[in-house]
Amino acid sequence: MSPRATLAIIGVSFLFVLLPFLAWQASWFGRPLSDAQLTHSLSDADHPRNAQHGLVQLGERIDRHEPGTARWYPQVVALARYPEKQVRLTAAWVMGRDNTSQEFHSALLAMLADSDPMVRANAALALVRFADSSGRAQIHSLLELQVIAAPQSGTLNTRLKVADIVRPGTLLAHISRNVSGNNPGGQNQSAGSNQGGKGSTASATNSDAIGKNEKIEVRSDVPGRVERWLVADGASVTAGQPLLELAPSPDVAWEALRALYLIGQQEDLAVVQNFTRASGDMPRGVQQQAALTLEAIRARSGS
Structure with a gap:
């Protein structure tokens, strides 16, 4: 199976590191927005929680394959440079929802140099859905102390x-x-x-x-x-x-291991190997994913 076909089957289910942190400052972002409200939220530079609400709602529309979502993509790219890191974090998550958008792809590459490690992590994980391994070093670091x-x-x-x-x-x-x-x-x-x-x-x-x-x-x-x-x-x-x-937290380790299943190289084998051992600090699912990731990397490298 080709790498792109594998991405289509496996990569589409990435949850990203962001998801546990969507409820920011006791805000709830599940309230649906009309088109006009969505446009306003994504352009509300003075209220970051409104911008994040709009991003979450747009991400859900993309997941539902609703037509016309691309009209808001320039606003998402602009929010990738927003001063508040939680907004940038959410923008990276949204851009990972549509791996056919070249403007999202380019913006995510730029976000690998973000000042915040969680933003860099989400950008790196999102890039995996574009069959782009540019964030591999960042993903590798998620498995380190x-x-x-x-x-x-x-x-x-x-x-x-x-x-x-x-x-x-x-x-x-x-x-x-x-x-x-x-x-x-x-x-x-x-x-x-x-x-x-x-x-x-x-x-x-x-x-x-x-x-x-x-x-x-x-x-x-x-x-x-x-x-x-x-x-x-x-x-x-x-x-x-x-x-x-x-x-690493179990959620972060699991997401990083899933990403390396697709883009990992020989240089990642040692850090992945650490997670194949039984540990009271990690759920068994992380150990199982590490074993699958090791197998996939070795198959790609012929080792």
Whole structure:
């Protein structure tokens, strides 16, 4: 069977990493929209949840093969550059629904360079439906441990323990330090560290008074499970220092393995092999998918 035929049978069922996160900020996006409402939602630059609602509704229309959906495609491509990452995430998911659109294909390729790891992941998975393996390295990385680094120097106060479940936005730790100067206006700051494309996000609420303690929140960009802390609670850390490792979540691992079933190469064999072993942290379905993926990669490579 040709690769494109295989994609038509298997790739069409990809759910993507996005789906667990569609209910953003307690919003529900299942309310149907008229054509006029859909056009308005997709062009509502001031209200990101409205834009996301429109994207979800358009994705459902595409899945139902409703005629005329292509008229909104330019708006979807524009939203792929929206400042709010949840909107970009949803745009990547929508563009994966129609693997015949060249404008979607081109936009997804550009999204592989997005600043957010979840957006990059969704773009890479969506590209598989276009028989495009350009995101293979990104998909491979979904199966690796993700290293979260310190956004600033200070004292580490951990919030989670080993084996705790992490979702995008989960608070992992605080880093505190003594502030010796004024922060004009007491404005919030944000800082981030990217460890080989494996991200950490930190946000700070600063004190505007001399000698006060400043706490930086260290939050995860990605879902997963705390594999191990690399620094002890209460220890001093420096900016950029690795703090902890996150193992992939079962949903992310399963989607990545399904994608590599179609586009995986010999370089992916070792990381896939790790998931063929029985583990209390992964459902049996992940183990079974890993075995199928290994078989498919070996068949393609003749190994």
